[in-house]
Amino acid sequence: MSFTSNQLRDFSTLFSRSEVNRWLKGDFDSIDIKLERYNLTEQNKGNSYLKFLRNTYRILEKNYPNEYVLKNEFLNKWLKKELGTNNSVIFNEFRIGKAIADLAMFNGVSKVFEIKTILDKEYRLSNQLQEYKKIFNEVYIIVPNLLLSKYSNYDTSVGIISFDSNSKKFGLIRKAGxxxxxxxxxLMEVLHTKEYKEISKAYFGQLPEMNSFNQFEICKNLISKIPQKDLNNLFLTAMKRRNINNLFFNKLNSEFNQICLSLNFKKQERDNLINGLKTNTI
Structure with missing residues (x-):
């Protein structure tokens, strides 16, 4: 089958947080509309919404590798191997200042990943990378093979991971400095109140007298005095303690791994989503 760019773009909107929240409530109207819009109702009669979405994902993977697909495949085929220990954590859309990183991982070191698809513009990339370098040990960009020449000399301290849309494989082109x-x-902008107080206390042994009005400035001053190596380790520990559900690496229905990470689903919430999608299309 052939697909227009508008149809592929329309299909890609299905893999969004707002859509998943509707499905959890048993609302599949958005899928029904697309089935009718592209004359797919009869073809999918007797099939579940789950089967339709899995087929749609494969269509997007082959014809329209947008950010969701690239991020999901990166989670499934690269970061899963990189996780290492059980206390490693992965964040989806990690905010640093005015920038939001696509993915961030904390294990023995902190790593941040920015995805650039063939559909993306690069005008914000320089500022994004500068923000990431302020708190992360390693900064990476993930780009399709077609864009390697465009980004290879962009910033030589930044690591590059390539994606081959034909083989569906990722490759390390350059390790990050x-x-x-x-x-x-x-760092103070990233940390929650409880976290910057815990970091200050962990290093100095106790906290000075403070209140809700001055605790930020007091802890900011304390944290600025912590040696870099110690501060990095305390930052890693704080991020690993956050309540992030990383039990999303399911081989079955792996098309939804990224969206489950994005919504920070617990296992039961993921199971509820999949079970709801097993409903047959109208």
Missing amino acids: RINKIDSNT
Whole structure:
């Protein structure tokens, strides 16, 4: 079958947080509309919404590798191997200052990943990378093979991971340079109140007298005095303690791994989603 760019773009909107929240409530109207719009109702009669979505994902993977597909495949085929220990955590859309990183991982080191598809513009990339370098040990960009020449000399301290849309494989083109300096001002914007207080207490042994009005400035001043190596380790520990559900690496229905990470689903919530999607199309 052949698909127009508008149809592929329309299909790609199905894999979004707002759509998944509707499905959890048993609302599949958006899927029904697409089935009718593209004369697919009869073809999918007796099939489940789950089967239709899995087929749609494969269509997007082959013809329209947008950010969702690239991120999902990267989770399934690369980060799963990189996780290492059980206390490693992965964040979807990690905010640093005015930038939002596509993925961030914390295990022995902190790594951040920015995805650039063939559909993306690069005008914001320079500022994004500069923000990421302020708190992460390693910064990577993930690009399709077609864009390697475009990004290979963009910033030589940034690692590059390529994606082959034909073989569906990722490859390490260049390892990221190690960054051992953390900008304490940027770090304070990332940390929650409980976290910056815990970091301050962990290093100095106790906290000075403070209240809700001055605790930020007091802890900011304390954290700025922590040696870089110690601060990096304390930052890693704080991120690993966050309540992030990383039990999403399911081989079965792996098309939904990224969206489950995005919504921070627990196992039961994921199971509820899949079971609901087993409903047959109208």
